[in-house]
Amino acid sequence: MEFWTEIGLPAFALPGLLNYWVAIILMMIGFYTVMAHENLIKKVIGLNIFQAAVFVLYISMAKVDGGTAPILGDDIEVYSNPLPHVLILTAIVVGIATTALGLALIVRIRDAYGTIEEEEIRAAEQEAGT
Amino acid sequence: MFMLATALAIVRLRNLFASAMLTGIYSLLAASLFVVMDAVDVAFTEAAVGAGISMVLFLGTLALVKGKDRASRPKDVLPLIVAIATGAVLLYGTLDMPSYGDPNAPIHHHVADLYLDEGGSETGVPNIVTVVLASYRGYDTLGETTVVFTAAIAVMLLLGRARRRPRKNGKKIDAIDPEAPV
Numbered sequence: 001m002e003f004w005t006e007i008g009l010p011a012f013a014l015p016g017l018l019n020y021w022v023a024i025i026l027m028m029i030g031f032y033t034v035m036a037h038e039n040l041i042k043k044v045i046g047l048n049i050f051q052a053a054v055f056v057l058y059i060s061m062a063k064v065d066g067g068t069a070p071i072l073g074d075d076i077e078v079y080s081n082p083l084p085h086v087l088i089l090t091a092i093v094v095g096i097a098t099t100a101l102g103l104a105l106i107v108r109i110r111d112a113y114g115t116i117e118e119e120e121i122r123a124a125e126q127e128a129g130t
Numbered sequence: 131m132f133m134l135a136t137a138l139a140i141v142r143l144r145n146l147f148a149s150a151m152l153t154g155i156y157s158l159l160a161a162s163l164f165v166v167m168d169a170v171d172v173a174f175t176e177a178a179v180g181a182g183i184s185m186v187l188f189l190g191t192l193a194l195v196k197g198k199d200r201a202s203r204p205k206d207v208l209p210l211i212v213a214i215a216t217g218a219v220l221l222y223g224t225l226d227m228p229s230y231g232d233p234n235a236p237i238h239h240h241v242a243d244l245y246l247d248e249g250g251s252e253t254g255v256p257n258i259v260t261v262v263l264a265s266y267r268g269y270d271t272l273g274e275t276t277v278v279f280t281a282a283i284a285v286m287l288l289l290g291r292a293r294r295r296p297r298k299n300g301k302k303i304d305a306i307d308p309e310a311p312v
Contacts, residue, residue, distance in 0.1 A: 097281035
């Protein structure tokens with residue numbers, strides 16, 4: 001909020017839950033991408049959007065007004081909560097692992113079916129089945 | 131806000147290469163947002179891993195796959211309805227949450243205080259995130275390493291020797307060929 005007064009705008013309070021709402025909207029954009037798009041790479045990208053949105057949600061929870069990063073200093077009283085940071089550090093690394101695995105699977109699917117469109121894969125599958 | 135715009139652009143774009151690039155920008159924006167929210171360690175990791183490594187992975191896959199998002203427009207509205215419904219439920223859930231930056235939120239008064247007060251003196255490391263990650267929750271980090279290791283092995287198996295075998299064009303063949311020399 002200080003930011004607004006510093007740049008000369010009238011002080012107005014952002015709704016306290018705005019960060020969470022933005023995170024949730026981002027999440028749903030990612031979710032929609034995963035569900036609606038036929039292209040497998042696009043689906044993985046949607047998954048990434050979803051992930052990052054969850055990270056934003058957690059880090060928003062960790063923020064304390066007037067706090068600093070949780071690195072101990074002599075004349076600092078208030079720190080942000082370190083626990084969500086730890087959780088999200090782990091989540092980021094696990095996220096990249098799943099992304100890598102998903103993309104590797106896509107490469108193999110493309111080798112086997114010659115396409116990465118879900119619909120075409122299904123068609124090829126049915127053709128092979130009959 | 132920028133993240134919202136970027137995410138929407140990613141969803142709308144047909145060109146996969148541009149989408150992958152925007153994913154990198156999205157991660158970078160997320161990283162700067164983390165700095166604003168005092169999570170410097172997370173910001174480092176997100177910038178390096180999200181914007182760096184995952185971009186390389188996406189571009190590598192695109193080079194191998196060479197695709198374009200062909201589906202002109204998603205046909206059915208069901209995914210949209212499901213997404214909006216889930217979003218509405220989640221938004222309703224946030225109404226009970228403490229507002230952003232509230233120092234009295236329950237999340238800040240469980241074990242976080244303990245870590246902040248004792249962590250530095252117990253381990254001698256000033257960075258509390260590192261203290262928790264490597265010392266108090268060391269087993270979690272070990273598990274995380276196992277996950278990454280497993281994923282690396284899986285990727286190597288998927289993209290390793292087997293991929294270079296010649297195969298019938300366009301026809302589905304079994305991923306594991308029993309006659310193939312091991």
